Amino acid sequence: MYIKHLEIKNFRNYEDLSIDFDPRVNLIAGSNAQGKTNLIEAVYLTSMGRSFRTAHDADLIRFGQDRAFIRVEAEKAFIDTKVEVRINRQSKKSILKDGSVIRKTSELMKNIIIVVFSPEDLRIVKDEPATRRRFIDRELSQIQPAYFSCLSGYRKALLQRNSYLKNERIDPGLLDLWDAEIVKYGAELMQLRKAFVDQISILSGRIHSRITNRVEELKVAYDPNLTYDPDRKEQEKIIAEALKASRDSDRRMRTTFRGPHKDDMQFFVNGVNCRKYGSQGQQRTAALSLKLAELDFIREETGENGILLLDDVMSELDASRREYLIRSLEENQLFVTATDVDEGLLRAYGDAKIIWIRDGHVIRQDD
Secondary structure, eight states: EEEEOOOOOOOEEEEEEEOOOOEEEEEOOOOOOOOSSHHHHHHHHHHHHOOOSOOGGGGGBHHHHHHHHEEEEEETEEEEEEEEEEETTEEEEEEEEEEEEEOSHHHHHOOOEEEEEEEGGGGGGOOOOOOOOHHHHHOOOOOHHHHHHHHHHHHHHHHHHHHHHHHSOOOHHHHHHHHHHHEEEEEEEEHHHHHHHHHHHHHHHHHHHHHHTTOOOOOEEEEOSSSSOHHHHHHHHHHHHHHHHHHHHHHHTTTTOOSSGGOOOEEEETTHHHHHHHOHHHHHHHHHHHHHHHHHHHHHHHHHHHOOESOOOOOGHHHHHHHHHHHTTSSOEEEESSSSOOOOHHHHHTTEEEEEEEEEEEEEEEO
16 A cells, blocks of 8 residues: 555645655655655545544635645555545535545545654653553544444533533433433443453554663553443443432533543553653654554554654654664665655665755655
């Protein structure tokens, strides 16, 4: 799987760009604030239907313009595919695959599979639980459209319940309706998350062992907000009882305090909680192992090699981690942003296509 061509109009600081990519390595170079990340953001948008930087589509439209257009041509299993994203300030964005309108975001998933690795990802171990939940949700949504549908259903029910809790007068019967939806979707989310974290723990553990020359053992554990039970009916009962028990406090605080929307992951290095007691180096190695495990998970689940966007992350890694990252990605298409193409990058990616960016324009391409 790889991106062959990108066309964008009025996207961020790009007015009009049409460019071909190398099937292996594309180095996107330029000074800060010139449009390097904007370029890979456009690529990502055709995979997930949304940005990895903002939740507001209007932010993606070039200043002074009313609409933006992004189109990629990709090859997957020797079959060409095209995805278009059209964004309008006055209306909902539209997404087309091979000329046909996609009605649901879940229909877009699994077409072009992309993983983003940015400096923020190196903080996943020590950041707040919401960061780790986003990691789980993003990965599973992309690989398993059924998970995305389940997550959407859960979020909708939770939003409606929280909105209703803000009323002065509460009808318990209406809360029962939202609770039933949260129970149904929540039990499925917990089972899918547990299976994913168990698998990613195995994959990231292998990688971590190799990076540290078998000195350290990494384990990743699912840390649910509620007691986990592998039996679906029992899990539904646990969620229902928790919602009932916290109903009075939820009404006082006007929000839902218990449920899968509070789930987390824990990282252990040689049995020690890495978030609480790990060094910065251990936390970064665990984060790197996790991101590389994402690509292994994609390969196991789909048989495809995901596309990796490395957004200014090389400068954040020391020489040994950088070398391991480079050696590990020989089968994936890479997009690497950097403020400068130094000798280390040239040695690592000697046959890469180098794309020089300045103020939203490609000023030079070196093959």
